[in-house]
Amino acid sequence: QQQVKQSPQSLIVQKGGISIINCAYENTAFDYFPWYQQFPGKGPALLIAIRPDVSEKKEGRFTISFNKSAKQFSLHIMDSQPGDSATYFCAANGSSNTGKLIFGQGTTLQVKP
Amino acid sequence: GAVVSQHPSRVICKSGTSVKIECRSLDFQATTMFWYRQFPKKSLMLMATSNEGSKATYEQGVEKDKFLINHASLTLSTLTVTSAHPEDSSFYICSASNQAKNIQYFGAGTRLSVL
Numbered sequence: 001q002q003q004v005k006q007s008p009q010s011l012i013v014q015k016g017g018i019s020i021i022n023c024a025y026e027n028t029a030f031d032y033f034p035w036y037q038q039f040p041g042k043g044p045a046l047l048i049a050i051r052p053d054v055s056e057k058k059e060g061r062f063t064i065s066f067n068k069s070a071k072q073f074s075l076h077i078m079d080s081q082p083g084d085s086a087t088y089f090c091a092a093n094g095s096s097n098t099g100k101l102i103f104g105q106g107t108t109l110q111v112k113p
Numbered sequence: 114g115a116v117v118s119q120h121p122s123r124v125i126c127k128s129g130t131s132v133k134i135e136c137r138s139l140d141f142q143a144t145t146m147f148w149y150r151q152f153p154k155k156s157l158m159l160m161a162t163s164n165e166g167s168k169a170t171y172e173q174g175v176e177k178d179k180f181l182i183n184h185a186s187l188t189l190s191t192l193t194v195t196s197a198h199p200e201d202s203s204f205y206i207c208s209a210s211n212q213a214k215n216i217q218y219f220g221a222g223t224r225l226s227v228l
C-alpha cells in the first residue's frame with residue numbers, strides 16, 4: 001500500500017516532442033504528489049507538485065495531470081529539449097506527520113536533438 | 114526553491130575509517146531532515162528521518178550504529194558512516210523539510226568511495 005509505481009523506466013523523445021511519465025499509487029491517504037528532476041551526480045530538484053484537490057497543474061512546459069479515482073498521476077513535458085534529459089522521480093507523501101516521501105522507481109529521459 | 118547545502122560532495126576514504134557528511138538548510142529552519150542512499154540507476158532509498166533535538170528514526174534494515182545521525186540544530190544534520198567498508202560506497206543525499214513538512218528540498222549529494 002505504500003508503493004508508488006512509475007513507468008516507463010526509460011524514455012527517448014525527439015526535441016520538440018511531448019514526454020509523458022506515469023505514476024500510480026495505492027494509499028488513498030497520500031495527499032501530496034511532487035515530481036523531482038535529477039541530473040547525474042546531483043541531488044533531486046523539486047520540479048512541480050500537486051495536491052489531490054485539483055486535476056491539473058501547469059508550470060511552464062511542465063504539467064501534472066492527476067486522476068484521483070484511478071489513483072494515477074502523470075508528468076507531461078511539452079516541447080521537450082535536450083536539456084530536459086535527466087532522471088525523473090514521482091513521489092507521494094506517505095505520512096503528513098513525518099513528511100516522509102515514497103518515491104517511484106524513476107524514469108530516465110533522453111531528448112534527442 | 115529553498116537551498117540545502119551538503120558537504121563534502123565527494124569523499125574517498127580507507128576501509129575502517131569514519132566519514133562525516135553535513136547537511137545544512139541555508140534559508141529556512143528545518144525541523145525534519147532526511148537521509149537517503151542511492152545506488153546507480155536506482156531510486157532514492159530512505160535511510161532515516163532526523164528530527165531536531167531528538168533521536169533519528171531509522172528505516173528497517175539500516176544499522177543505527179553504523180550510520181550515526183545527529184540533528185543538533187534547526188539548520189544542521191550530520192550523517193557519520195562509522196568504520197566504513199567498500200560496500201558502504203554509494204551516493205548519499207540529504208533533504209530538509211520546512212514547516213509544511215511535506216516539501217523536501219535536497220542537497221547535492223555526497224559520493225562516498227571506500228577503498
